[in-house]
Amino acid sequence: MPFFSMAIRSGANIWAGWAATQPYRRLAAHRRSLLQLPYLSFRFSPQIKCPGVWRSRARSSTSHDNGAPPVTATEPEAQDEVLLESPAQFRIYKSGKIDRLNERTLSPTGLDEATGVTSKDVVLDADTGVSVRLYLPMLKEPAASTKLPVLVYFHGGAFLIGSAGDATYHSYVNALAAAAGVLVVSADYRLAPEHPLPAAYDDSWAALQWAAVSAQDDWITQYGDTSRLFLAGDSAGANIVHDMLMRAASDNDGGEPRIEGAILLHPWFSGSTAIEGEPPAAAMITGMLWSYACPGAVGGADDPRMNPLAPGAPALEKLGCVRMLVTAGLKDGLAARDRAYYDALVASGWRGDAAWLESEGEGHVFFLEKPGCENAKQLMDRVVAFIAGS
Secondary structure (H helix, E strand, O other): OOOEEEEEEOOEEEEEOOOOOOOHHHHHHHHHHHOOOOOOOOOOOOOOOOOOOOEOOOOOOOOOOOOOOOOOOOHHHHHOOEEEEEOOOEEEEOOOOEEEOOOOOEOOOEEEOOOOEEEEEEEEEOOOOEEEEEEEOOOOOOHHHOOEEEEEEEOOOOOOOOOOOEHHHHHHHHHHHHHHOOEEEEEEOOOOOOOOOOHHHHHHHHHHHHHHHHOOOHHHHHHEEEEEEEEEEEOHHHHHHHHHHHHHHHOOOOOOOOOOEEEEEOOOOOOOOOOOOOOHHHHHHHHHHHHHHOOOOOOHHHOOOOOOOOOOOOOHHHOOOOEEEEEEEOOOOOHHHHHHHHHHHHHOOOOOEEEEEEEOOOOOOHHHHOOOOHHHHHHHHHHHHHHHOO
């Protein structure tokens, strides 16, 4: 992929065509040219024109090629200004409204013939609509003697779009459940801006508690071994994994789950300024999206949930799991940030075991778009081995 991308849902990407095309570790040599790129306002300024598909448009403040002054927009018209748009994905207005432009393809539950995995949906809260989708792989031994590790999965989507039932995620989790031999609980959390953060975090925590502590489902009771509990997620979902680990470490009511392992697939972290090796556009774009999903965040993109390395953020040594795998694609604009997270974790004094896997020549969550490619197969093999304990 010749552009920096940040996937927002299963193969649907936000592209920033002006960002660096090189792997993150080679970006430093080009930093001077990167700093000359167009500036992006964290206030979603409608006057800014950006190259690539990320663009801002002011419908009411029209261009004036004839030399006439711009027309002053009325308040209703101003509220209808398009501040940010990702074609075929979403359009964000000054009023705060979002148009989700992509028609989600939802997969039904049931038996997946390709993998032998059976799935079902369970509603956790009828008032909020929060639910989970469970995936049970084909059992190779009698049910009475088979207890599977339980893995709670959190989908990506910049907290704005996506679903546990999305066709791409459904396909990926089916494959994961079959390959790793795990019972998967895929959380379907509420989305911003209708439900600003921390709604997604709170819903995800409720799903984790339901799966690991309450064990009210017959599949989990009969087939799941919650003493072998794993968390996994991609992009914003991997960000959620980090938040869940912090919550597990700080829960003082005695009901926190014991998490054996955490898998962060191309986690979405950011900050108010770019770090070494990170395209400045990456921090700018992710900061904009974070401000939209979490408008009340203290410190903006330096909120510890988005920037775990920010001054004053909770110490990484407190993360509530025994083992962790962090992965990145080297053509992903977020790769430098992901590597910095891994390095900080290793240096923090955390007593767990951390592992790192980078995919040469690959962009953000490439494994969702092209699961059959060699690097995606290698990534799946590493995830399976991690769950198995190697």
